[in-house]
Amino acid sequence: MSAGRVALVEDDEDLRISTAQLLTLAGFDVTTFPAAPPALLAIDAYFDGIVVTDVRMPHMSGIELFHILNERDATLPVVLVTGHADVAMAVDAIRRGAWDFLSKPFDPDALIAAATRAMAARSLALDNRRLRAQAASAEQVALVGNSPAVARLREMIPALANADIDLLIEGETGTGKELLARLIHRAGRRARHRFIAVACAALPDALIDSELFASVGDRGAIGAHRGTLFLDDIDQASRPLQARLTQLVEERAIRGSRDPVPVDVRVIATAAEEARRAADAVAPALLYRLAAVRLRMPPLRERREDVPLLFAHLVDASAGRLRRAVPPLTHEARDLLARHDWPGNVRELAHFADRFVLGLDDVAGDAADPSDTLPLPDRLAAFERDAILSAIAATGGEIGAAIDRLGIPRKTFYYKVQRLGIDLRTARRPG
Structure with missing residues (x-):
């Protein structure tokens, strides 16, 4: 298992090769760069590792590289490798947010220790970022x-x-x-x-x-x-x-x-x-x-048209959280989504989504279905279409009766008909 990713920036080829070998032997996944500009192109907002960079380099110094990276992501650890004359500069960079610095010639164990500590801090920062993103996603559920x-x-x-x-x-x-x-x-x-x-x-x-x-x-x-x-x-x-x-x-x-x-x-x-x-x-x-x-x-009973999309969102979130595959949606589940009043509203629907993903309700299907390869919102749209067509057929083409059977407002019915591309003239024909 990798100890983490390291972007190593060093213009001295021999030192770059030896340092990369040292970090690789310590378990790190190392990517090397001979200068700062190509490193800047590779280290984007999704980079999940740390940076080890020399200070004195042509075109762009390691200090300049640090400042740019720090503006992009203040939590990205940057370890500076300095010559004796650059120590004061490196100390100033530490005050401005650089993670650590090593003086040349550095002790190999000191580099590994610094990289290990930096990676632990990086992992914690990324975990916190993911938790904040999950929290923001959870907040979006309401709307x-x-x-x-x-x-x-x-x-x-x-x-x-x-x-x-x-x-x-x-x-x-x-x-x-x-x-x-x-x-x-x-x-x-x-x-x-x-x-x-x-x-x-x-x-x-x-x-x-x-x-x-x-x-x-x-x-x-x-x-x-x-x-x-x-x-x-x-x-x-x-x-x-x-x-x-x-x-x-x-x-x-x-x-x-x-x-x-x-x-x-x-x-x-x-x-x-x-x-x-x-x-x-x-x-x-x-x-x-x-x-x-x-x-x-x-309440959900006043916005029934949102229930399928909201359920799809909750099921996707639940499947990711519980590390389970999304089971196929049965007709029973579709009918429950359409008919139930959901007195507990989004909270009740979220609990149902968890039970659905865990297979704890009879409404979760077991048999494979050709539509199971579709994204869940598309599957729900297909079930909605089927439910509307079935209601129209069951009421002999009487739209008013079909709307009552579906239990949704008239305005919602016609909105869904338009969104799902249902031809009512064809749907009302016998057979």
Whole structure:
């Protein structure tokens, strides 16, 4: 197993060959370059290794190479190999972010040790990057789909991201309210700072000050300074908590035993749709300050046209996470996707996707099917087409009855007919 990839940049051919042999014997996968320019062409944003480079080279020095690479990816470790006269220059580069430097002639063990440490740091940085990418992908799940409501929410994100106004996101459980809040946070300038989530329903009154309003530490409002404070289930917050939050939102400061501590924070809160009908769920003084903009996450039963695409996205993600192949989609699964109301919304659909991939539901097929080689969205589109044609045939060509049988809005039906290329005149003919 390789110890990792090393891009070795050295203009001295003999030294380049001997150093490459040393690193190769240590288990590294080495690519050599006689100068910095060709190395720059090869080391792109997807390079998953480290760089070992000489400092003094014609055309472009190792220091210049480091600066360019550091601008591309500040987490890429660059080990500098210097002559005695270049030590001060290398130390300055270390201050600017270079990983390490070795003086010529260097100890072979010192080079291997430096490369090993650099590779460990590189692997950790790449793992963190992958986790952040997965988190961003997971957040996108909430807005997968082509329904008008979801399309409108996607359009609003850029405008809301850098608007310093507080938001209230309403919706049923499992619709993705927190995911939408995180998307808005990530899309704006506050993304460089923290997103602090507070479960208002689970915060005892005795811990309000220590968890949310302490003027030191990295939790609550102080932890979210210059970032976003996310208040989940604000309609389930206790009256003392709502009173303190009203003060925070109004003054943008934390009151303590001493002078108030200013806090630059953007507040995004969530509430159940029932909170609209419960006049006392959120104190008016807090509600009016939070709800500069009110957004609504629609439940899945109101955007049934999004279910197949959303399910395809969730199944692909689940298969990758669980390291399983995607099983063929059966008619039973197709019918469940079309008919079920999904009261748990995206969360319930995600759990179903996991069970489907693991083969824990009867709706996962076992027999091979010619369409199984198609991408999952294409398979779902084929099943949707079949379901619509079957419904039209079962109702004797009565479109209204077919729409009722499918359990989808009329507008959605005709949208799908157009998207799937179904000729209704042909479909209504007997046989």
